[in-house]
Structures are given as structure tokens and as C-alpha cells.
Amino acid sequence: MFLAVVIGAGAGAGSVVFRWCIQAFTHLFSGHADYAATTGADNPHVPWLGRYVVLLAPVVGGLLYGPLVDRFAREARGHGVPEVMLAVAQRGGRISPKVAVVKTLASALTIGSGGSVGREGPIVQIGSALGSTLGRMTAATEGRMKLLVACGAAGGIAATFNAPLAGVFFAMELILGTFSAEAFGATVLASVTASVIGRAAFGDTAFLDLPDFHVAHLPQYGLFALLGVVAAMVGVGFSRFLYLVEDACDWLWRGPEWPRPAVGGLALGLVLLALPQMYGVGYPVLERATEGGYAIGFLLLLLVGKMLATSLTIGIGGSGGVFAPSLFIGAMLGAAYGIGVHDLLPGTAGAVGAYALVGMGAVFAGASRAPITAVVILFELTGEYSIILPLMLAIVLATATSRLLTRDTIYTLKLRRRGIDMEGPVRGARIGAQRVGAVMETLPSPLPSSMALTDAADLLRLSGHGALPVLDDAGKYVGVVTAQAVAEALAEQPDAAPARIGELAEPPAPVTVDQPLAQALHALLASAGTGVPVLDPAYGGPVGWLSHQSALRAVHDAAAHPTYG
Structure with a gap:
């Protein structure tokens, strides 16, 4: 708890320094506190350049942060959150301390010189690097190290957005990927301190x-x-477009990495010249959209422009987050949608700003699939409680639609493109890389779904597995019934207990023969019995059994024979 407070203080101080750096560099490169609000004004430092200052600002900024990132911390490139997720999931929470310094300077230079990215990704990486560094200094265990990293992320989000609750849920939902009383307590302390x-x-x-x-x-x-x-489809589309542009930049660039941001800055400058509203984070433009200050056509132009400008900024090697661009895109979509439905249903649609606000949360949820964070952060960023019900409705539907459309989020897709599966074994690891089909046991005799409960109880008692698969009369796999479920049904409701075993069968998380063992372990640990059926992906029926013993035996064999796999 004490370390959480210290990390929160460090993350809070880091966010203050980071925002001051952004303000200083923005004023240096553009001559204004926020150039996006000036719509093409001259830079008073170099008035002879006129509006063409935005053409050169990304080039000069790239000349400064390009060599800095390439020389000292290449992991500071990009939007930051995927690197923290990977460090927690597969690297024991270890993040290099120099990332905090390099990320601060590189991201501030990127945003200040016109990069159309947000500040949440950098501050998450900065705060997490502080937490990881303190964890190493105090010789924290791996579990504690991960928690300290999450505390840094929570503190960074809380301080930079004045959103303490959002910092907590961001850290648990996206960084840790789990909820616990200990994690909640620690991240709350860090978040409150930073706020x-x-x-x-x-x-x-x-x-x-x-x-x-x-x-x-x-x-x-x-x-x-x-x-x-609709917002879910736009959020998923933004994710795909972001990496499509990054692939195009990788294909076009053949030189060393350090000058890439400067050369690519010319393309970004052309976008800024056409749409100066894309300069930096763009919060003034977002706020004007929520107030109904733009027509539908221009809102859609801003939406597409933000996708392009953000993707270019990341693709050329810039450093910054994608959360704020998601909010921007959502506001443009929501405002355009609100104007449209208001024209069609003037007596029913309501205020345009409400749709802009809901669109912000829904696009972010569609891109990140973090519904709790989306709801909480929109509430805290706006202080607007009256829209909470439609906000929750739209965000949940956006999350569900996104899950139907794609397996990955805007964060995990970056890692998967590099060959990293967050649910699988660490790349290069021998233990856990085996396929389930190579380590599974013989399938125990399934129970017919029409079998009487008392007869099934006897077979479960004699099987030694604590759980057995269940098939219906046509031989189709129904699920698994556990001895615990049968015992509870007979003991707690003897007169109202189901007559047939099929009524108690529930399908566990699917495990297939071609899955890596490391991935199947999640389903095995979550199962109520001592094992789970292994399914044939072709027809979905059980062909084997994965037990805790067979998993341990495979892990032991892999450790004893390093050439395995």
C-alpha cells in the first residue's frame, strides 16, 4: 500500500511534467496554446511562414524525437499501452526505467509538433515504467511487480485526465485483465494520490x-x-485502418529508422495544411462538435481526417496514444448521427450533444473492448450523469458487436501482428507450447443426457474424474456435468432435483486438440471438475480429456527434456 502511494505520487508528478512539456512544445512549434482551436493561424515566432508552418512543424519535430527514440528506447515508439500489457502478461512486469524519460520527451515532441495522437498511452507507459522501476528497487515478487505497474498506469490516467475512477478501472480491465480486492485497493491509492x-x-x-x-x-x-x-463498426474500422497505414509506411520506408519521422512528417504536414483541426490532440474541436458547431459533411470529413492523421503519426514512428483519437472520432460520428436523426425525427431525437457524448464512449469501447472503463471515463471526463443510461446501453452493444466482428482490440492487434498471442505461451517458450492433442488422455465414457440423476451420481463417484462429458440422444456433445453439481442438486432440493442428468450439464470454455497447452490451461483452471473434454474442431465433439495431471505431466516432461517441442 505504501509503494502504491509512492508510485501514485510519481505518476502524478510525471503527468504534470508531461503536460507541461506538451504545452511548451506546442507553443514553440505553433505559437499557440492549442493550434487546433485557431484554424490555420500564423505562428507569431515565424510569421513569414504563414499557415505553412504546419507543413514544417512535424518535420522538425521528427528530426528531434526520431533519433531520441531510435537511440535510447525503441519501445517508446507507438501508442504505449500494448507494450505495458505485454510486460505484465509475459515479462513479469519488467519495463526499462529509461522508457519514462524517453516517452515523455518523444510524445511531447510528437504532439507539440502536430502529431494527431493522445496523451493517455504515453502517460500509461510512463507511470508503468515508474512502477516497474520501484518494484525492482524493492525486490518485489513477480505478482507484486505487475500490481505496481498497474498502479503506475492508474496514477497516470487519473492525473492527466482528472479521472481517478477511470484510472483504477483502466488498470484492472486493460493492464491486469483481472479484478481483485488487493488490486482494487492498491490502484485506488495510487489513483487518488496522483489525482x-x-x-x-x-x-x-x-x-x-x-x-x-x-x-x-x-x-x-x-x-x-x-x-x-454503428460506433463499434467505426471503432473496429479505425483499428484496422491504423495498422493498414502503418504497414504501408513500413513498406514504403527502406532507410534507417531515425530519420523516418522527419521524412514522413511531410505527409502529416500536408494533412494538417488541409485540416488544421487535426493538429495535436484536438480537444477544442471535439468540444465544438458536441455543441453542434459543425455541419454533417464537415463532421464526417473530420472523422476521416482524424483516422488518417492519427494513423500517419503512428505509422511514421510518432509516439502517442489512440484513446483521445477514439474519443474524437466518436464525437464526430455521434454529432453527425445526432444531426441526422434530429432532421428525421425532430420531435423525438433530442439534443445532438448527447449523441456526440455517447458516440465517444461507444467508439472507444468498440476499439478497445473495455466497457467499464469507457462508461466510467466518459462520466468523469464530462461530469454528465444524466446520459448514463443511454451511454451504458450503447457501450455494451458496441462491445458485443466488436467481439462479433473481430478477435482483437486496437491494443492486442498490435501484438498479434508481431506474432505475440497474449493468451498463449511466451514466444520461444518450450513449456506450454505443446498442442493439447499431444498431451490429452483417453476420453472417459460419456453420460447420456437422458440418464437418471441417481444413476449418474454412481458413475461419477466411480469415475475418479469429478466430472464427465454428456451427450444427447443423437450423440451430440451437450456439456459437462460435475459431481459437485449433482451432489448439490440431490442435497439442497431432493424433491425438486432434475430427473435427467442433461439438465445439469454445462459446456465449459472450449478446448480443442490444436490449441497450445498454455492457452488451454485457462479453461482447465476455470473448470469445476478435475478436467475438461478436448473437442475436435471439425465437428465439435469430444475426442479426449485434459486433466490437471496430464497438464502437469506435459509441463514436467518439457522441463526435463529441453528439446521438446
């Missing part, structure tokens, strides 16, 4: 100043639900 420091430096104000919204007509919920589905 106090952030509020002392920047004040306690909401991210957006919006009028009160309310749902006046029940049909509006249907409109918000449809927006959630």
Missing part, C-alpha cells in the same frame, strides 16, 4: 463543459442502441 497532485496543478474541472442532457422519449433509447452498433 490530488494533478488537481493541484491543473485544477478540478471537467474535461468538457456540456449542458444537461436527458432522455425525453423512450424511442431515443433505440436511436442510442443503433449508434452503439
Whole structure:
């Protein structure tokens, strides 16, 4: 708990320094506090350049941060969160301490010189690097190290966005990928500490100043639900487009990496010349969109422009986050959608700003599949509680739609493209890389779903497995029934217990013969019995049995024979 407070203080101080650096570099390169709000004004430092200053700013910025990243910390390139997720999942929470310094400078230079990215990815990586460094200094165990990394991420988000609750849920939902009382307590302490420091430096104000919204007509919920589905498709599309542009930049660039941001900065400068609203994070443009300050056509142009500008910034080697661009894209989509439905249903649609706000959360949820974080962070960033019900509805639908459309999120897709499976074994590891089909046991005799409960109880008692597969009358796999479920049914409701065993069968998480053992272990550990059936992916029926003993035997054999696999 003490370390969590220390890390929170460090992350809070780091976020203050980071934001000051962004402000300083933005003023240096553009001559304004936020160039996106000036729509093409001259830089008073070099007035003779006129509006063409945005053509050169990314080039000069790239000349500064390109060599810095290439020489000292290449992991500081990009949007940062995937690297932290990987460090926690497969590297014991170890992050190089120099990442904090390099990421601060590189991201501030990227955003200040016009890079159309956000500040949440960098601050997550900065805070996590601080947590990892303190963990190594105190010789923390691997579990504690991961928790300290999460504390750094929570503190960074909390301080930079004045959103302490969002910092906590971001750390648990995206960084740790799990919820526990210990993790919640530690991340809350870090988040609160960082928020106090952030509020002392920047004040306690909401991210957006919006009028009160309310749902006046029940049909509006249907409109918000449809927006959630559309936003999911836009969020997934943004993820795909981001890496498509990055692939194109990789294919086009054949030289050393250090000058790549400067050369690619010319392309980014052309986008900024056409749409100066894309300069930097773009919060003033976002706020104006929520107020209904743009027409539909221009909103859609800004949406596409942000996708292109952010993707170019990342593709040329810039450093910055994708959370703020997701909010920007969502606001443009929501505002355009709101204007459209208001024109079609003027007496029912309601305020355009409500759709912009819901679109922000739904696009982020569709891209990241972090619904709790999306709901909480939108509430904290706006202070707008009256829209919470449609916000929750749209975000949940966006998350579900995204899951149907793609396996990956905007964060995990970056890792999968590098051949890293967050659910599989560490790359190059022998232990856990075996296929389930090579280590599974013979399938125990399945129970017919029509078997009486008492007869099934006897067979379960004699089987020694604690669980058995169940097939219906046509021989189709139904699920697994456990001895515990049968015992509870007979003991707690003897008169109302199901007559047939099939009524108690439940399918566990699927394990197939071609899965890596490391991935199948998640399903095995979550199962109620001593094992799970192994399915043939061709027809979905059980062909073997993976027990704790067979998994341990495979791991032992791999450790004893290093050439295995």
C-alpha cells in the first residue's frame, strides 16, 4: 500500500511534467496554446511562414524525437499501452526505467509538433515504467511487480485526465485483465494520490463543459442502441485502418529508422495544411462538435481526417496514444448521427450533444473492448450523469458487436501482428507450447443426457474424474456435468432435483486438440471438475480429456527434456 502511494505520487508528478512539456512544445512549434482551436493561424515566432508552418512543424519535430527514440528506447515508439500489457502478461512486469524519460520527451515532441495522437498511452507507459522501476528497487515478487505497474498506469490516467475512477478501472480491465480486492485497493491509492497532485496543478474541472442532457422519449433509447452498433463498426474500422497505414509506411520506408519521422512528417504536414483541426490532440474541436458547431459533411470529413492523421503519426514512428483519437472520432460520428436523426425525427431525437457524448464512449469501447472503463471515463471526463443510461446501453452493444466482428482490440492487434498471442505461451517458450492433442488422455465414457440423476451420481463417484462429458440422444456433445453439481442438486432440493442428468450439464470454455497447452490451461483452471473434454474442431465433439495431471505431466516432461517441442 505504501509503494502504491509512492508510485501514485510519481505518476502524478510525471503527468504534470508531461503536460507541461506538451504545452511548451506546442507553443514553440505553433505559437499557440492549442493550434487546433485557431484554424490555420500564423505562428507569431515565424510569421513569414504563414499557415505553412504546419507543413514544417512535424518535420522538425521528427528530426528531434526520431533519433531520441531510435537511440535510447525503441519501445517508446507507438501508442504505449500494448507494450505495458505485454510486460505484465509475459515479462513479469519488467519495463526499462529509461522508457519514462524517453516517452515523455518523444510524445511531447510528437504532439507539440502536430502529431494527431493522445496523451493517455504515453502517460500509461510512463507511470508503468515508474512502477516497474520501484518494484525492482524493492525486490518485489513477480505478482507484486505487475500490481505496481498497474498502479503506475492508474496514477497516470487519473492525473492527466482528472479521472481517478477511470484510472483504477483502466488498470484492472486493460493492464491486469483481472479484478481483485488487493488490486482494487492498491490502484485506488495510487489513483487518488496522483489525482490530488494533478488537481493541484491543473485544477478540478471537467474535461468538457456540456449542458444537461436527458432522455425525453423512450424511442431515443433505440436511436442510442443503433449508434452503439454503428460506433463499434467505426471503432473496429479505425483499428484496422491504423495498422493498414502503418504497414504501408513500413513498406514504403527502406532507410534507417531515425530519420523516418522527419521524412514522413511531410505527409502529416500536408494533412494538417488541409485540416488544421487535426493538429495535436484536438480537444477544442471535439468540444465544438458536441455543441453542434459543425455541419454533417464537415463532421464526417473530420472523422476521416482524424483516422488518417492519427494513423500517419503512428505509422511514421510518432509516439502517442489512440484513446483521445477514439474519443474524437466518436464525437464526430455521434454529432453527425445526432444531426441526422434530429432532421428525421425532430420531435423525438433530442439534443445532438448527447449523441456526440455517447458516440465517444461507444467508439472507444468498440476499439478497445473495455466497457467499464469507457462508461466510467466518459462520466468523469464530462461530469454528465444524466446520459448514463443511454451511454451504458450503447457501450455494451458496441462491445458485443466488436467481439462479433473481430478477435482483437486496437491494443492486442498490435501484438498479434508481431506474432505475440497474449493468451498463449511466451514466444520461444518450450513449456506450454505443446498442442493439447499431444498431451490429452483417453476420453472417459460419456453420460447420456437422458440418464437418471441417481444413476449418474454412481458413475461419477466411480469415475475418479469429478466430472464427465454428456451427450444427447443423437450423440451430440451437450456439456459437462460435475459431481459437485449433482451432489448439490440431490442435497439442497431432493424433491425438486432434475430427473435427467442433461439438465445439469454445462459446456465449459472450449478446448480443442490444436490449441497450445498454455492457452488451454485457462479453461482447465476455470473448470469445476478435475478436467475438461478436448473437442475436435471439425465437428465439435469430444475426442479426449485434459486433466490437471496430464497438464502437469506435459509441463514436467518439457522441463526435463529441453528439446521438446
